Amino acid sequence: MKEIKVLEGKVVAPEGMKVGIVASRFNEIIVNKLLGGAVDGLVRHGVEEENITAAWVPGAFEIPVAASAMAKSGKYDAIICVGAVIRGDTTHYDYVCSEVSKGIAQVGLAEKMPVLFGVLTTENIEQAIARAGSKGGNKGYDCALSAIEMVNLMRQF
Ligand SMILES: Nc1c(NC[C@H](O)[C@H](O)[C@H](O)CO)[nH]c(=O)[nH]c1=O
Numbered sequence: 370m371k372e373i374k375v376l377e378g379k380v381v382a383p384e385g386m387k388v389g390i391v392a393s394r395f396n397e398i399i400v401n402k403l404l405g406g407a408v409d410g411l412v413r414h415g416v417e418e419e420n421i422t423a424a425w426v427p428g429a430f431e432i433p434v435a436a437s438a439m440a441k442s443g444k445y446d447a448i449i450c451v452g453a454v455i456r457g458d459t460t461h462y463d464y465v466c467s468e469v470s471k472g473i474a475q476v477g478l479a480e481k482m483p484v485l486f487g488v489l490t491t492e493n494i495e496q497a498i499a500r501a502g503s504k505g506g507n508k509g510y511d512c513a514l515s516a517i518e519m520v521n522l523m524r525q526f
């Protein structure tokens with residue numbers, strides 16, 4: 370059988386890789402852990418600390434507009450979005466989650482660059498804690514590695 374060409378991105382940051390992070394302040398105790406995980410993942414895999422810029426927004430609903438502005442600036446190779454949306458007593462959760470996920474995806478498509486979805490959408494605080502640096506891992510760290518992989522992959526197209 371003929372050998373096919375396979376493209377994939379290595380999880381080693383290219384020289385000078387610049388990353389923007391948008392973090393939402395709602396549930397800050399959780400999001401701080403996600404932000405720390407993202408920075409840790411980036412630095413451990415070769416991104417220089419001076420090449421990482423974080424921006425805080427009030428809540429997850431504001432992430433897409435900030436991610437869009439960061440992406441349009443042309444200053445970054447990838448954008449990582451971190452937040453924590455935890456269900457309350459009303460349907461507000463559903464609307465926030467829906468618009469945040471769609472909004473973040475649209476930024477990546479519009480700007481043709483990696484925009485990572487690191488927003489926790491959980492039923493309760495326990496689920497969020499588990500995914501912000503305890504038994505469920507750290508979604509911010511995971512997004513950091515995916516950002517590096519995607520930057521390397523997209524440079525091959
Ligand atoms: N309930 C949560 C929110 N709600 C706030 C919205 O994200 C937004 O800031 C507000 O509606 C004003 O536009 N945000 C979170 O990040 N997490 C939540 O659990």
Ligand SMILES: CC(=O)[C@@H](O)COP(=O)(O)O
Pocket residue numbers: 454455456457458459460461462463465
């Ligand atoms: C995700 C939310 O917006 C939610 O935490 C708001 O809480 P509630 O639905 O009780 O107003």
